[in-house]
Amino acid sequence: MPIYEYECMACDKITSSLILKPEEEALVCCEHCGENGIKRIISRCTAHKTESQRLNNFNTQGHADEGLNGDPRNVGLWAKKRTKELGVDLGSTLDESIDRARSGKVLD
Ligand SMILES: [Zn+2]
Known part of the structure:
Protein backbone atom coordinates (compact mmCIF):
# COMPACT_ATOMS: atom_id res chain seq x y z
CA MET A 1 0.00 0.00 0.00
CA ILE A 42 9.56 12.19 -3.94
CA SER A 43 9.92 10.46 -0.60
CA ARG A 44 13.22 9.59 0.96
CA CYS A 45 13.98 5.91 0.82
CA THR A 46 16.13 3.52 2.77
CA ALA A 47 18.55 1.08 1.20
CA HIS A 48 19.19 -2.12 3.07
CA LYS A 49 22.80 -3.23 3.27
CA THR A 50 24.24 -6.69 3.65
CA GLU A 51 26.29 -7.47 6.71
CA SER A 52 29.52 -7.37 4.67
CA GLN A 53 28.60 -3.90 3.33
CA ARG A 54 27.91 -2.73 6.88
CA LEU A 55 31.23 -4.17 8.06
CA ASN A 56 33.11 -2.41 5.26
CA ASN A 57 31.57 0.92 6.22
CA PHE A 58 32.16 0.47 9.92
CA ASN A 59 34.65 2.86 11.51
CA THR A 60 36.58 1.01 14.19
CA GLN A 61 39.37 3.57 14.43
CA GLY A 62 37.51 6.28 16.31
CA HIS A 63 35.79 6.04 19.65
CA ALA A 64 33.80 2.82 19.88
CA ASP A 65 30.47 4.68 20.19
CA GLU A 66 31.06 6.50 16.88
CA GLY A 67 30.99 3.29 14.87
CA LEU A 68 27.80 1.94 16.40
CA ASN A 69 25.47 4.31 14.53
CA GLY A 70 23.44 4.78 17.68
CA ASP A 71 22.48 1.11 17.82
CA PRO A 72 24.13 -0.89 20.63
CA ARG A 73 23.35 -4.13 18.75
CA ASN A 74 26.12 -3.10 16.36
CA VAL A 75 28.75 -3.76 19.02
CA GLY A 76 28.93 -7.32 17.66
CA LEU A 77 29.73 -6.04 14.18
CA TRP A 78 32.31 -3.71 15.65
CA ALA A 79 33.94 -6.67 17.46
CA LYS A 80 33.94 -8.78 14.27
CA LYS A 81 35.63 -6.09 12.22
CA ARG A 82 38.09 -5.11 14.94
CA THR A 83 39.27 -8.69 15.50
CA LYS A 84 39.70 -9.07 11.73
CA GLU A 85 41.74 -5.84 11.56
CA LEU A 86 43.92 -7.01 14.41
CA GLY A 87 44.43 -10.40 12.81
CA VAL A 88 42.92 -12.16 15.77
CA ASP A 89 41.09 -15.37 14.97
CA LEU A 90 38.67 -16.27 17.70
CA GLY A 91 37.15 -19.01 15.59
CA SER A 92 33.56 -19.61 14.76
CA THR A 93 32.49 -19.31 18.40
CA LEU A 94 32.80 -15.49 18.20
CA ASP A 95 30.48 -15.30 15.19
CA GLU A 96 28.03 -17.70 16.81
CA SER A 97 28.04 -15.75 20.07
CA ILE A 98 27.55 -12.43 18.28
CA ASP A 99 24.74 -13.78 16.13
CA ARG A 100 23.03 -15.26 19.20
CA ALA A 101 23.42 -12.00 21.13
CA ARG A 102 22.09 -9.90 18.25
CA SER A 103 19.04 -12.14 17.94
CA GLY A 104 18.43 -12.05 21.68
CA LYS A 105 18.99 -15.80 22.08
CA VAL A 106 21.92 -15.27 24.42
CA LEU A 107 19.38 -14.46 27.11
CA ASP A 108 17.58 -17.78 26.70
ZN1 LIG B 1 -0.20 23.45 5.01
Missing part, protein backbone atom coordinates in the same frame (compact mmCIF):
# COMPACT_ATOMS: atom_id res chain seq x y z
CA PRO A 2 1.64 3.21 -1.07
CA ILE A 3 2.12 6.04 1.35
CA TYR A 4 2.77 9.24 -0.55
CA GLU A 5 4.18 12.47 0.78
CA TYR A 6 2.88 15.88 -0.19
CA GLU A 7 4.31 19.34 0.34
CA CYS A 8 1.84 22.06 1.20
CA MET A 9 2.05 25.09 -1.11
CA ALA A 10 0.78 27.34 1.73
CA CYS A 11 2.85 26.29 4.75
CA ASP A 12 5.62 24.15 3.13
CA LYS A 13 5.06 21.33 5.62
CA ILE A 14 4.95 17.67 4.65
CA THR A 15 1.86 15.49 4.89
CA SER A 16 1.91 11.71 4.45
CA SER A 17 -1.15 9.89 3.20
CA LEU A 18 -2.04 6.30 2.44
CA ILE A 19 -3.57 6.21 -1.04
CA LEU A 20 -5.44 3.03 -1.90
CA LYS A 21 -7.28 4.33 -4.97
CA PRO A 22 -6.10 7.01 -7.42
CA GLU A 23 -9.22 9.11 -6.82
CA GLU A 24 -8.37 9.39 -3.12
CA GLU A 25 -5.39 11.56 -3.97
CA ALA A 26 -7.68 14.49 -4.85
CA LEU A 27 -9.05 14.43 -1.28
CA VAL A 28 -5.69 14.84 0.44
CA CYS A 29 -5.31 18.10 2.36
CA CYS A 30 -2.44 19.49 4.39
CA GLU A 31 -2.66 17.96 7.87
CA HIS A 32 -1.05 21.08 9.33
CA CYS A 33 -3.13 23.92 7.89
CA GLY A 34 -5.95 22.19 6.02
CA GLU A 35 -5.10 23.66 2.61
CA ASN A 36 -5.67 21.44 -0.41
CA GLY A 37 -2.94 23.15 -2.45
CA ILE A 38 -0.43 20.37 -2.14
CA LYS A 39 1.95 18.62 -4.49
CA ARG A 40 3.30 15.11 -4.33
CA ILE A 41 7.02 14.94 -3.59
Whole structure:
Protein backbone atom coordinates (compact mmCIF):
# COMPACT_ATOMS: atom_id res chain seq x y z
CA MET A 1 0.00 0.00 0.00
CA PRO A 2 1.64 3.21 -1.07
CA ILE A 3 2.12 6.04 1.35
CA TYR A 4 2.77 9.24 -0.55
CA GLU A 5 4.18 12.47 0.78
CA TYR A 6 2.88 15.88 -0.19
CA GLU A 7 4.31 19.34 0.34
CA CYS A 8 1.84 22.06 1.20
CA MET A 9 2.05 25.09 -1.11
CA ALA A 10 0.78 27.34 1.73
CA CYS A 11 2.85 26.29 4.75
CA ASP A 12 5.62 24.15 3.13
CA LYS A 13 5.06 21.33 5.62
CA ILE A 14 4.95 17.67 4.65
CA THR A 15 1.86 15.49 4.89
CA SER A 16 1.91 11.71 4.45
CA SER A 17 -1.15 9.89 3.20
CA LEU A 18 -2.04 6.30 2.44
CA ILE A 19 -3.57 6.21 -1.04
CA LEU A 20 -5.44 3.03 -1.90
CA LYS A 21 -7.28 4.33 -4.97
CA PRO A 22 -6.10 7.01 -7.42
CA GLU A 23 -9.22 9.11 -6.82
CA GLU A 24 -8.37 9.39 -3.12
CA GLU A 25 -5.39 11.56 -3.97
CA ALA A 26 -7.68 14.49 -4.85
CA LEU A 27 -9.05 14.43 -1.28
CA VAL A 28 -5.69 14.84 0.44
CA CYS A 29 -5.31 18.10 2.36
CA CYS A 30 -2.44 19.49 4.39
CA GLU A 31 -2.66 17.96 7.87
CA HIS A 32 -1.05 21.08 9.33
CA CYS A 33 -3.13 23.92 7.89
CA GLY A 34 -5.95 22.19 6.02
CA GLU A 35 -5.10 23.66 2.61
CA ASN A 36 -5.67 21.44 -0.41
CA GLY A 37 -2.94 23.15 -2.45
CA ILE A 38 -0.43 20.37 -2.14
CA LYS A 39 1.95 18.62 -4.49
CA ARG A 40 3.30 15.11 -4.33
CA ILE A 41 7.02 14.94 -3.59
CA ILE A 42 9.56 12.19 -3.94
CA SER A 43 9.92 10.46 -0.60
CA ARG A 44 13.22 9.59 0.96
CA CYS A 45 13.98 5.91 0.82
CA THR A 46 16.13 3.52 2.77
CA ALA A 47 18.55 1.08 1.20
CA HIS A 48 19.19 -2.12 3.07
CA LYS A 49 22.80 -3.23 3.27
CA THR A 50 24.24 -6.69 3.65
CA GLU A 51 26.29 -7.47 6.71
CA SER A 52 29.52 -7.37 4.67
CA GLN A 53 28.60 -3.90 3.33
CA ARG A 54 27.91 -2.73 6.88
CA LEU A 55 31.23 -4.17 8.06
CA ASN A 56 33.11 -2.41 5.26
CA ASN A 57 31.57 0.92 6.22
CA PHE A 58 32.16 0.47 9.92
CA ASN A 59 34.65 2.86 11.51
CA THR A 60 36.58 1.01 14.19
CA GLN A 61 39.37 3.57 14.43
CA GLY A 62 37.51 6.28 16.31
CA HIS A 63 35.79 6.04 19.65
CA ALA A 64 33.80 2.82 19.88
CA ASP A 65 30.47 4.68 20.19
CA GLU A 66 31.06 6.50 16.88
CA GLY A 67 30.99 3.29 14.87
CA LEU A 68 27.80 1.94 16.40
CA ASN A 69 25.47 4.31 14.53
CA GLY A 70 23.44 4.78 17.68
CA ASP A 71 22.48 1.11 17.82
CA PRO A 72 24.13 -0.89 20.63
CA ARG A 73 23.35 -4.13 18.75
CA ASN A 74 26.12 -3.10 16.36
CA VAL A 75 28.75 -3.76 19.02
CA GLY A 76 28.93 -7.32 17.66
CA LEU A 77 29.73 -6.04 14.18
CA TRP A 78 32.31 -3.71 15.65
CA ALA A 79 33.94 -6.67 17.46
CA LYS A 80 33.94 -8.78 14.27
CA LYS A 81 35.63 -6.09 12.22
CA ARG A 82 38.09 -5.11 14.94
CA THR A 83 39.27 -8.69 15.50
CA LYS A 84 39.70 -9.07 11.73
CA GLU A 85 41.74 -5.84 11.56
CA LEU A 86 43.92 -7.01 14.41
CA GLY A 87 44.43 -10.40 12.81
CA VAL A 88 42.92 -12.16 15.77
CA ASP A 89 41.09 -15.37 14.97
CA LEU A 90 38.67 -16.27 17.70
CA GLY A 91 37.15 -19.01 15.59
CA SER A 92 33.56 -19.61 14.76
CA THR A 93 32.49 -19.31 18.40
CA LEU A 94 32.80 -15.49 18.20
CA ASP A 95 30.48 -15.30 15.19
CA GLU A 96 28.03 -17.70 16.81
CA SER A 97 28.04 -15.75 20.07
CA ILE A 98 27.55 -12.43 18.28
CA ASP A 99 24.74 -13.78 16.13
CA ARG A 100 23.03 -15.26 19.20
CA ALA A 101 23.42 -12.00 21.13
CA ARG A 102 22.09 -9.90 18.25
CA SER A 103 19.04 -12.14 17.94
CA GLY A 104 18.43 -12.05 21.68
CA LYS A 105 18.99 -15.80 22.08
CA VAL A 106 21.92 -15.27 24.42
CA LEU A 107 19.38 -14.46 27.11
CA ASP A 108 17.58 -17.78 26.70
ZN1 LIG B 1 -0.20 23.45 5.01
